[in-house]
Amino acid sequence: MKKDKIDEPTGVETTGHSWDGIEELNNPLPRWWLWTLYGCIVWGVGYSIAYPAWPMLSGATTGLLGYSTRAEVAEQIVEHEQKNQGLVAQLIAADLSELPATSDLHRYGIARGGSVFRAQCSQCHGSGAAGSKGYPNLLDDNWLWGGSIDEISTTVAHGIRNETDEDAHFSQMPAFKDILENDDITAVVEYVISLSNTEFNSDLARQGETVYADNCASCHGDDAKGDREQGAPNLADAIWLYGGDRETLTTTVKQARYGVMPAWGQRLSDEDVRAVSLYVHALGGGE
Amino acid sequence: MTTPSLYAPREPIFPKRVSGFYRNLKWWIMLFTLGIYYLTPWMRWDRGPNLPDQAVLIDLAQRRFYFLWIEIWPHEFYFVAGLLIMAGLGLFLFTSALGRVWCGYTCPQTVWTDLFILVERWIEGDRNARIRLHRGKWDVRKWRLRFTKWFVWLLIALATGGAWVFYFTDAPQLLHDLVNFTAHPVAYGTIAVLTLTTFVFGGFMREQVCIYMCPWPRIQAAMMDSDTITVAYREWRGEPRGKQRIEGTGDCIDCMACVNVCPVGIDIRDGQQMECITCALCIDACDDIMAKIGKPRGLIDYLALSDEPAERAGAKPKAVWKHILRPRTILYTAMWSAIGIGLLYALFIRSDIDLTVSPVRNPTYIVQSDGAIRNVYDVRLRNKSGDNRKFHMSLTSKALLRIDLQEEVRTLDIVVPADTTVLHRVYVSARSTDPAASIDATDLRIWVEDRNTGARASRATTFNGKVTQ
Numbered sequence: 108m109k110k111d112k113i114d115e116p117t118g119v120e121t122t123g124h125s126w127d128g129i130e131e132l133n134n135p136l137p138r139w140w141l142w143t144l145y146g147c148i149v150w151g152v153g154y155s156i157a158y159p160a161w162p163m164l165s166g167a168t169t170g171l172l173g174y175s176t177r178a179e180v181a182e183q184i185v186e187h188e189q190k191n192q193g194l195v196a197q198l199i200a201a202d203l204s205e206l207p208a209t210s211d212l213h214r215y216g217i218a219r220g221g222s223v224f225r226a227q228c229s230q231c232h233g234s235g236a237a238g239s240k241g242y243p244n245l246l247d248d249n250w251l252w253g254g255s256i257d258e259i260s261t262t263v264a265h266g267i268r269n270e271t272d273e274d275a276h277f278s279q280m281p282a283f284k285d286i287l288e289n290d291d292i293t294a295v296v297e298y299v300i301s302l303s304n305t306e307f308n309s310d311l312a313r314q315g316e317t318v319y320a321d322n323c324a325s326c327h328g329d330d331a332k333g334d335r336e337q338g339a340p341n342l343a344d345a346i347w348l349y350g351g352d353r354e355t356l357t358t359t360v361k362q363a364r365y366g367v368m369p370a371w372g373q374r375l376s377d378e379d380v381r382a383v384s385l386y387v388h389a390l391g392g393g394e
Numbered sequence: 395m396t397t398p399s400l401y402a403p404r405e406p407i408f409p410k411r412v413s414g415f416y417r418n419l420k421w422w423i424m425l426f427t428l429g430i431y432y433l434t435p436w437m438r439w440d441r442g443p444n445l446p447d448q449a450v451l452i453d454l455a456q457r458r459f460y461f462l463w464i465e466i467w468p469h470e471f472y473f474v475a476g477l478l479i480m481a482g483l484g485l486f487l488f489t490s491a492l493g494r495v496w497c498g499y500t501c502p503q504t505v506w507t508d509l510f511i512l513v514e515r516w517i518e519g520d521r522n523a524r525i526r527l528h529r530g531k532w533d534v535r536k537w538r539l540r541f542t543k544w545f546v547w548l549l550i551a552l553a554t555g556g557a558w559v560f561y562f563t564d565a566p567q568l569l570h571d572l573v574n575f576t577a578h579p580v581a582y583g584t585i586a587v588l589t590l591t592t593f594v595f596g597g598f599m600r601e602q603v604c605i606y607m608c609p610w611p612r613i614q615a616a617m618m619d620s621d622t623i624t625v626a627y628r629e630w631r632g633e634p635r636g637k638q639r640i641e642g643t644g645d646c647i648d649c650m651a652c653v654n655v656c657p658v659g660i661d662i663r664d665g666q667q668m669e670c671i672t673c674a675l676c677i678d679a680c681d682d683i684m685a686k687i688g689k690p691r692g693l694i695d696y697l698a699l700s701d702e703p704a705e706r707a708g709a710k711p712k713a714v715w716k717h718i719l720r721p722r723t724i725l726y727t728a729m730w731s732a733i734g735i736g737l738l739y740a741l742f743i744r745s746d747i748d749l750t751v752s753p754v755r756n757p758t759y760i761v762q763s764d765g766a767i768r769n770v771y772d773v774r775l776r777n778k779s780g781d782n783r784k785f786h787m788s789l790t791s792k793a794l795l796r797i798d799l800q801e802e803v804r805t806l807d808i809v810v811p812a813d814t815t816v817l818h819r820v821y822v823s824a825r826s827t828d829p830a831a832s833i834d835a836t837d838l839r840i841w842v843e844d845r846n847t848g849a850r851a852s853r854a855t856t857f858n859g860k861v862t863q
Contacts, residue, residue: 135402137606139599208801235756246760246770303765344763345826389800391760391770391821 191215195378203256203385213385220386223379227371228387236390240349241366246391249346251338252276254394258335260384264372267338272370278337283322284361291318296356302331302343303351404602406528407659409511410521410651414678423499424508432553435560439463442780444812452562458813464741465778476737480730487726489617491718492696493624497610497671503603504671506554506596507657510547517543521654547597548589555588601658604671611668620700621717625672627652627663627694630706638687645689652676652694662694747785747851748776751840754819758858765826769857773818775842777810784809784845789822791838793830795857796823807845822857831859 112121114132124131155161158170169175194215206213225234231242238244243251252262265274283292298315301307319331326339333341340348349355349364372380387393437449439462446453451460459466459474466473488495497504518524518539530536559581560568571577572585595603604611618624632646646663653661655675660667662676674696681691701711754770762768777783787806789797799806800819810816822838824830836857843850 133400135400137602138401138403139602140606141401233756235754237757237760244757244760246757246768247762249763341763345761345765346763391768391800391819 198378216382216385220382223383245387248392253335256388263384264380266370267368280363282363292360299342408521408524409657410654412655412675412679416674416678424505432557435565445780483730491723493622494672498673507600510596513546551589551592554592555585559584621698623696632693645693651679651683655679749851750774751853751855766823767831768823771820773820775810776815780812782811785842788841793836794828833859
């Protein structure tokens with residue numbers, strides 16, 4: 108091969124390319140590097156044949172090895188569930204009220220219940236289980252239908268006032284706007300307020316006490332502490348599901364309330380119902 | 395015109411044996427660095443019954459890093475980041491002061507290549523014998539020598555790849571598993587990859603790794619200046635080259651000793667080059683020749699390029715420390731030390747009891763039936779020791795607050811098993827009559843006390859009441 112022009116200062120051969128007198132030097136790439144490049148190309152082609160690669164109209168080519176990340180995740184989920192099978196069986200068999208809080212099964216139940224809660228319950232009860240107007244706060248020590256683990260479990264499984272489960276908790280407060288005079292309603296609201304507040308109109312409250320005894324005590328109790336058999340709220344405590352101010356209470360008495368909860372036993376597996384009951388029970392108010 | 399050749403095969407290099415001060419220094423450094431690398435995983439360190447007893451262990455599965463008495467958990471990774479920054483600044487410092495000493499003496503690529511060349515020389519002979527063998531036909535002798543060499547290289551490579559995995563799990567157990575073929579496939583895979591790279595990089599690619607694959611030779615130009623002490627040829631003393639008998643020649647007799655020993659195949663007399671790893675072997679080779687022809691040593695030497703005018707004029711060069719002590723190196727040293735002192739400080743103020751308290755803000759408070767207000771806190775307690783620890787929790791505040799654990803336990807005692815973090819939900823309550831129940835924020839402090847040692851730790855937090863308008 109004829110030696111081409113040599114660049115004076117560097118002593119390096121030029122490629123012969125020249126732009127405005129600037130010449131390109133030829134510092135050749137090592138040959139192994141070229142082969143590495145070819146190797147990478149071959150690898151790339153092989154990879155795109157073996158693995159999903161080319162986008163098509165519906166999805167992508169599947170690749171000869173049939174690998175998919177979705178299948179891998181599904182496999183991992185199956186594997187994970189198989190590992191937990193023993194715990195799931197124990198969870199279904201265990202007497203939840205006797206389960207020690209420090210046991211592994213309890214911890215598993217809480218973790219599983221937490222994820223069920225976030226997926227299924229948080230829409231109404233809130234991600235922190237603090238509830239909102241009409242949706243009970245599950246963190247406090249007040250329960251409409253009972254706060255023991257078994258009572259919570261029953262409520263979760265069958266729900267409240269739904270039309271799909273015959274065993275759902277059921278009760279209905281009458282709408283008193285057609286039963287009582289407006290004055291009586293104002294008076295009974297004042298009486299209810301007097302049960303948990305220090306500021307109230309005592310004359311009106313005394314008047315309301317009679318209205319209460321005649322109309323409300325049968326469900327809410329003579330002492331106004333409610334009745335869990337009927338889901339009748341405690342009216343003497345500091346907790347209000349819809350609000351404890353005069354206006355809201357007047358609306359409640361006049362129109363009544365009808366809170367509905369689905370029967371989760373129809374939608375969730377037995378172990379999930381039990382797990383979420385454990386979780387709710389452990390939130391702080393469990394009895 | 396002909397098309398220029400754009401791709402060039404590697405020019406084989408046959409470094410000649412050399413002896414002298416720098417060669418000896420390099421042998422010692424090689425022994426030292428390889429010793430550290432191969433032996434460290436076998437050092438033991440007693441940390442109690444529940445923790446590994448390997449002195450240096452990177453436990454990826456459990457996310458723990460053990461270094462002698464120091465134990466680093468993932469949340470303390472800034473220690474590792476800090477050490478990496480120090481390593482970087484240290485490299486800058488050494489490069490600006492002494493050129494590419496890292497490349498020439500301690501870079502694994504240099505050390506293992508040196509070792510592989512040593513093996514090559516033992517088996518195939520010195521430079522001339524190797525050149526003859528390289529050019530010779532592939533007869534039985536050549537095959538035998540080549541196979542012997544490759545086999546020894548492979549053994550070294552295997553030991554190198556093998557030593558690496560010992561840093562990541564208990565070394566004696568892993569060695570036992572490895573030889574019984576019961577170790578995890580990842581261990582075999584890692585060993586295979588590192589064996590292959592060591593074999594190829596140390597045996598065949600050598601200077602190609604430094605010249606084409608490593609970014610450092612390109613960056614180092616920015617780290618060096620004319621005060622940097624580096625390997626250079628005293629051209630003013632050596633030129634013009636030629637036989638000693640001829641009148642007017644310099645000290646260089648053009649014997650090519652410096653070129654023959656060079657592991658990257660360059661001629662140092664051409665000046666500073668990107669390929670030069672400043673291994674200083676040419677200094678040893680040239681000093682040897684200078685001694686033989688009765689000339690002073692140091693025709694090729696460590697020197698600062700800024701001394702050239704002075705030396706040309708026959709004056710004495712500046713003292714070495716004057717070259718090394720300059721704003722740039724002082725700045726690097728200051729930064730390096732600052733980070734080092736910062737890390738040491740962080741290491742020593744690490745609390746013996748690792749406690750965090752985070753209020754649960756969803757919701758900020760809970761109203762109980764009797765009007766009491768409850769706040770919830772997540773308390774994390776970390777036990778890094780090898781023994782279980784028992785803590786007692788308590789609370790201090792100006793307000794009358796009550797503290798309970800979520801679990802139905804009567805005492806406020808918490809056991810934290812060895813090498814774990816436990817999370818406890820803690821309830822703090824104020825009665826409805828207490829002012830804390832109706833004001834926005836009340837300061838409080840959650841304490842834990844080690845039942846055995848009496849050591850205490852606390853975290854401040856706030857209690858939120860229900861504010862009524």
